[in-house]
Amino acid sequence: NAGVTQTPKFRVLKTGQSMTLLCAQDMNHEYMYWYRQDPGMGLRLIHYSVGEGTTAKGEVPDGYNVSRLKKQNFLLGLESAAPSQTSVYFCASSRDGGKAFFGQGTRLTVV
Amino acid sequence: DQQVKQNSPSLSVQEGRISILNCDYTNSMFDYFLWYKKYPAEGPTFLISISSIKDKNEDGRFTVFLNKSAKHLSLHIVPSQPGDSAVYFCAASGSGNTPLVFGKGTRLSVIA
Numbered sequence: 409n410a411g412v413t414q415t416p417k418f419r420v421l422k423t424g425q426s427m428t429l430l431c432a433q434d435m436n437h438e439y440m441y442w443y444r445q446d447p448g449m450g451l452r453l454i455h456y457s458v459g460e461g462t463t464a465k466g467e468v469p470d471g472y473n474v475s476r477l478k479k480q481n482f483l484l485g486l487e488s489a490a491p492s493q494t495s496v497y498f499c500a501s502s503r504d505g506g507k508a509f510f511g512q513g514t515r516l517t518v519v
Numbered sequence: 520d521q522q523v524k525q526n527s528p529s530l531s532v533q534e535g536r537i538s539i540l541n542c543d544y545t546n547s548m549f550d551y552f553l554w555y556k557k558y559p560a561e562g563p564t565f566l567i568s569i570s571s572i573k574d575k576n577e578d579g580r581f582t583v584f585l586n587k588s589a590k591h592l593s594l595h596i597v598p599s600q601p602g603d604s605a606v607y608f609c610a611a612s613g614s615g616n617t618p619l620v621f622g623k624g625t626r627l628s629v630i631a
Contacts, residue, residue, distance in 0.1 A: 412562070450623035
């Protein structure tokens with residue numbers, strides 16, 4: 409049972425490039441989330457989804473887009489990367505909006 | 520405006536002693552509270568939770584206390600072990616299955 413898997417684990421982007429982070433969960437969870445972790449800032453919610461085909465904005469959504477075409481997958485897109493988006497990104501899922509299970513993280517550096 | 524606050528960025532405790540990590544919240548709609556533990560280069564892992572209908576929940580060495588009137592919760596680790604050294608995040612959610620809101624974390628160092 410893999411739980412929540414994030415791809416890739418590391419990435420370096422140049423300013424202005426685009427990329428997609430993939431999150432996959434095998435627990436049949438309805439809810440999925442994308443958080444970013446920055447030093448001294450804790451975990452901040454970027455976007456989330458309460459079910460297949462739904463998305464909603466979190467605390468820091470600017471510069472990101474998401475899609476939930478399949479229940480098990482939640483994609484986070486950066487259309488034009490900026491140095492301020494250098495961060496560690498965590499995907500999480502939960503059955504009913506309570507206890508969430510996290511992936512191992514994606515460390516993104518934008519130069 | 521921070522809804523979940525962990526005012527101590529770090530805490531150092533001797534092995535075998537009690538570790539007490541604190542968390543305050545401002546949103547009175549929160550009714551479910553969790554603690555997560557995070558090691559470097561890993562994702563946060565769930566540690567223990569408490570519903571607002573309780574004031575204490577215990578799981579082995581870990582106990583969470585909730586004081587609703589003070590909007591305060593704390594995590595007690597007894598006895599502390601070197602393997603407990605990690606960053607601990609407090610999180611909260613409200614009714615209607617709203618996403619978890621996290622504090623900034625407290626780095627616990629347990630010294631042998």
